[in-house]
Amino acid sequence: MEWDWNVVASVTPSLLNGLIVTVQATIVGAVLAYVLGLVIAILKMSGNKAVAFITYWSSEFIRRTPLLVQLYFLFYVLPDFGIFLSPFVAGVIGLGLHFSTYTSEVYRAGIENVPKGQWEAARSLNYSAYHTWRFVILPQAIPPMFPPLANYLITMFKETPLLSAITVVELFNAANIYSNSHYKYLEPMTLVGLFFLLVSIPAAMIALKIENKYKPLN
Amino acid sequence: MKIKINGPVAKLGLGLIALSAAFAASADTLDDLRKKGYATVAVANEPPYSDIKADGYVTGAAPDVARAVMAKLGVPEIDAKVIMYGAMIPALQARRVDMATSGLYIKPKRCESIIYSEPDLCGAEAFAVAVGNPLNIMTYEDIAANPDATMTTCAGCAEEAYALERGVQPSQIKVFTDPPSGIKMLQQGRVNVFALSGLGTQDLLRKTNDPNLELVMPVTGVPMGCAGAAFNANDTAFRDAYDAALKELKDSGEFAKIIEPYGFSAAATLAVKRDDFCPGN
Numbered sequence: 001m002e003w004d005w006n007v008v009a010s011v012t013p014s015l016l017n018g019l020i021v022t023v024q025a026t027i028v029g030a031v032l033a034y035v036l037g038l039v040i041a042i043l044k045m046s047g048n049k050a051v052a053f054i055t056y057w058s059s060e061f062i063r064r065t066p067l068l069v070q071l072y073f074l075f076y077v078l079p080d081f082g083i084f085l086s087p088f089v090a091g092v093i094g095l096g097l098h099f100s101t102y103t104s105e106v107y108r109a110g111i112e113n114v115p116k117g118q119w120e121a122a123r124s125l126n127y128s129a130y131h132t133w134r135f136v137i138l139p140q141a142i143p144p145m146f147p148p149l150a151n152y153l154i155t156m157f158k159e160t161p162l163l164s165a166i167t168v169v170e171l172f173n174a175a176n177i178y179s180n181s182h183y184k185y186l187e188p189m190t191l192v193g194l195f196f197l198l199v200s201i202p203a204a205m206i207a208l209k210i211e212n213k214y215k216p217l218n
Numbered sequence: 219m220k221i222k223i224n225g226p227v228a229k230l231g232l233g234l235i236a237l238s239a240a241f242a243a244s245a246d247t248l249d250d251l252r253k254k255g256y257a258t259v260a261v262a263n264e265p266p267y268s269d270i271k272a273d274g275y276v277t278g279a280a281p282d283v284a285r286a287v288m289a290k291l292g293v294p295e296i297d298a299k300v301i302m303y304g305a306m307i308p309a310l311q312a313r314r315v316d317m318a319t320s321g322l323y324i325k326p327k328r329c330e331s332i333i334y335s336e337p338d339l340c341g342a343e344a345f346a347v348a349v350g351n352p353l354n355i356m357t358y359e360d361i362a363a364n365p366d367a368t369m370t371t372c373a374g375c376a377e378e379a380y381a382l383e384r385g386v387q388p389s390q391i392k393v394f395t396d397p398p399s400g401i402k403m404l405q406q407g408r409v410n411v412f413a414l415s416g417l418g419t420q421d422l423l424r425k426t427n428d429p430n431l432e433l434v435m436p437v438t439g440v441p442m443g444c445a446g447a448a449f450n451a452n453d454t455a456f457r458d459a460y461d462a463a464l465k466e467l468k469d470s471g472e473f474a475k476i477i478e479p480y481g482f483s484a485a486a487t488l489a490v491k492r493d494d495f496c497p498g499n
Contacts, residue, residue, distance in 0.1 A: 076406075084406065087408075118400065131443050177374075179305075179374075180305065180373035180374030181373065183307040183311070
């Protein structure tokens with residue numbers, strides 16, 4: 001098996017297009033995961049028992065089933081119920097929804113880790129609910145959330161090849177389509193790995209910086 | 219630490235390794251298969267070309283022909299692996315399978331990488347479209363002429379090449395992961411045209427039994443697709459033995475008895491030779 005630079009030259013343009021789709025899917029999926037995760041975390045802590053119960057079990061259901069199955073469901077089954085999503089939209093929703101159940105746990109842990117004494121202190125100082133959250137709880141709860149949230153972003157990035165199963169032509173699928181008609185796997189798949197590293201290594205370094213910056217003092 | 223190789227025992231060991239490697243390289247693939255008792259074949263699960271029953275038994279026209287030929291060659295059984303069309307050639311090159319028997323069309327570009335038996339199955343091409351054929355798609359040129367039209371087929375398939383050669387833009391082609399998913403995409407309106415072999419498309423439509431779909435067959439302007447069993451490029455001896463046994467099968471009339479129940483025309487297949495597609499392959 002020999003490395004062929006001509007293959008590299010002919011496959012790279014379509015891989016770069018695929019990389020753009022991969023990054024887009026990751027970013028949109030992550031925004032969705034962060035926002036939806038917060039909603040889930042809040043609903044889970046809701047005083048209304050029924051709301052908390054339903055949210056808890058729905059999120060457990062999504063978290064304990066494979067993303068690939070969810071993607072197939074969104075893409076192939078939902079249209080039978082009249083909900084028609086394009087491959088990219090279905091992929092981003094699948095990715096965002098799946099990871100929102102993880103990020104919601106990050107939010108929950110962050111808030112629960114604020115010592116009880118802080119709540120009691122706020123109450124004894126007669127702070128309103130707004131002031132308690134805004135000036136006491138959230139400033140202590142949010143910084144520890146950054147490192148795990150950044151790590152989930154990188155994990156989502158690496159999960160995007162699953163979107164190829166629902167015909168999204170992201171980085172991996174672009175390489176696969178090329179390989180299928182040119183019978184070359186060495187160069188395209190090596191390049192896929194390289195392109196993933198090209199994005200994920202700097203991202204991991206940034207995540208590490210964030211982690212060091214927001215390290216708890218004790 | 220340096221590894222030293224000396225002493226008579228070590229030398230003998232090295233010699234044996236070299237010797238056995240030389241044997242493995244020169245040994246005939248067919249002999250190995252006879253010893254093993256079965257051949258591993260790649261199939262695509264595209265009835266009627268190849269079909270895997272619920273209990274795992276592989277059938278369909280191409281594997282049935284291969285089974286009969288291999289039986290003549292002293293290999294009593296075949297073991298099938300489902301591999302997408304696009305991945306069959308790399309699988310043959312990497313020797314993950316001994317042969318591909320799934321209606322892999324004989325195409326000049328493929329012949330650069332692998333070798334084929336004489337043709338064993340020939341058929342026309344077909345499209346599946348929405349009933350009434352709203353975009354009036356009869357040929358690949360019709361798809362090329364309508365930039366809004368989209369089609370689905372398998373990655374690396376002959377149909378993908380037909381489309382691209384006739385001016386269909388890559389953005390118009392959405393490759394499916396397996397043929398039934400492709401039909402699902404057509405039913406849901408994700409694509410306007412489903413393109414595949416005639417008999418394969420016909421079989422899928424019969425099974426889907428959706429009154430909203432219809433068959434366009436034959437698609438004109440493309441050659442009849444002829445498939446053969448495919449082999450690793452180094453297995454010429456195996457391929458030649460396969461050809462001889464296949465010829466016996468064809469001459470005895472047994473060949474027609476195998477493929478015609480699946481809807482293939484034996485006459486059409488007997489009328490063509492491998493050299494018509496890939497001279498000197």
